[in-house]
Amino acid sequence: MKINRKIFNWLETHWVAPAYAGGLLTFLSLFFFGAATNTMAGWLYVISGISLALLGIAAVLPVRSLKSLEVRRRSLEPVSVGNQLTVELEIYNRSDQPKTLLQVYDQLPSVLGKSATAIESLAPRSTYHWVYYLPTERRGVYHWDRVQFRTATPLGLFWCRRSRDAKATAIVYPTVLPLTSCPLVDQMGWEQNQQVLDRSQFHMATEGVTRTLRPYRYGDPTRLIHWRSSARYNQLRVRELEVATGGQEIVICLDSGNSWQSDDFERAVIAAASLYFYASRSQLNVQLWTAKTGLIQGNRVVLSTLAAVRESEEAIADNFPNIPVIWLTQNTQSLSSLPSGSRWVLWSDQTQVSSTKTTQFSDKGVQIYPDQPLQLQLQSALK
Template sequence: MNTRIFSWLETRWVAPSFSGWLLSGLACFFFLAATNTMAGWLYVISGVIFSLLAIAARLAKQTLHQIQLSRRPILPVSAGDALTIEVLVQNGTPKRKELLQVEDLMPSVLGQPGRRVVETLMPHGTHYWVYEQPAAKRGLYRWYTVRVKTAAPLGLFWCRKEFEVGAIATVYPTVLPLSRCPLIDELGREPSLQANLHQRSHTATTGLTRSLRPYRWGDATRMIHWRTSARYGELRVRELETFSSGQEILLCLDSANSWDLDAFEQAVIAAASLYRYATRQALNVRVWTAGSGVIEGEQTVLETLAAIAPGEAAQTDYLPTSPVVWLTQNPLSLNTLPAGSRWLLWNAPPKEPITPPGLVMQPERALHHQLHDRPTSL
């Protein structure tokens, strides 16, 4: 109860510090002594102390007058990295302000609130507060309050003001650096055809020219377009259309069902890692979740995976009919997948045979190594 009253006083008016309480007690003592003895000098002492307390309370409240706060956008990071947070404290008055305690009230899951003491804020000046906050867990974090507190200049009274300064921090899931992934490489692709296309893409000297660009060190001389180079007076190199099989890969995260939390975090990491691997292989890859449907684009995919949670409400009532990579904890859903699909299962496999090949994820093995395994049928 005392804490609530103290907090109310700090926010609405001022709250005495320990020295403020002590000095207030002395003032009351001298005033009562003066009343009993009718000694004038005791009245003078108590009056001086009361005046000093009144001045200290007024100055503490005036210190927070016309303080303005803003922040810069927070750049996304991956889980395990540190968020860089920038808060700007501005003085809108022609007077100097001193000893401000600034506190950024972020969600507890991110850690303790950031704190900074601004010793001096010059007239019409700006203090740039930049700090790093470790982000161990993926997620989409929002917070809105920055608290400024002061007891300046005499330290007798605390005054606090809270500012609505919205912040959004996106922490992407960890993306594993996969050197190979048979689950993606073998999905609906003929090895002989892929080898042929790969060879043609590296040895071709003719074909559909996509664009011309300036020559860079290391470019093959056979790709130089001599006629255009002579016209511009500098070497220009042809860029040909990339050969691909046109195979579309759809990564589906079974987010509508209930999950073990650790297994779900691994599934999100696997989805992000498979997506990054497929894009680096120049494959047409998209992601499907129960809450968002089909999405594409690396930033959109990572933001969706950062904010996703198990058991989310399904926005789409149907699954894609084309072959998919199905990430689930429900073994009963495996035999309902379209022909040519693959799957990753974070659970014990069912007793009946499963037609499409996939991987049963083992909690005792590192996820990075398991994604390098070849899918098998059960």
């Protein structure tokens, strides 16, 4: 059965494959031709000849029908896990004849599912816009490059299928958890700089920390309005305050060069994205490190990197930061080699964690348990 299916697919993509009616008519045509040869009856020759001519026309027309079709694909906007991916294609008929009864298949990666549509009629020199939506359940960078057209028009006796190039790249970002607090980030650098001012003082301040004045924008707090300058310029002017970070630099390191349990690695990617954006919202100088890319920065770059990162990937970047980091790992042995002042997030069982209590970092991290919400664990106090 599988062999027959392979032969059928090969015929359909390289030439034409008979439909059920086409196969039946082919058998009857050969039967009538054989009977005519034995009996020398002219009417049997006529029936077989007409049938074979009809089969020849039915085999040629589907191939000709697909030759003048073109497809163009619009670029895909990245989405986060759980959101729908919007795919848009334009199918253009460049011939002067209408195209009817077309099946169109976008050759998606198996993880994204299947997608197909039917076009009843496509007028000459016209374009058919096909828009469909794909649910996303797993982060990743997905590539595909083919669209297939299939038809048996006009007689329905033979199927013909042809492919067109239409390259696509879909980026599905990992989930970013809305952390309201995170001791891992908040306490980074306290040992190195005990004189760092609390940033909340600057958010509430109205005197002595003004960097510049700018026009008022909707949503600015009224306590920051500089009334004297506003009266002078006859428009509201707002203080733009200095933000103190104490020169802190946060580096979030994902241990992608080692082996992981698949589910744990996916949670580690989510944690890395969540920690990065929490630190960014806290106005810290934050960077991400992976074994393949080294240090990177920038919201879109980080999300794209985390969408593509894989466990046990080849380490082409040998520039591990020599400053305190937040280390996300499943390898307990790696904790002892971290720079002083580092924090860790560990995916491991209780037995392995107990064996690391002799290291100097055993009280400066968070152990992640699979049966508890990841967001709550990232917001918990350090051990």
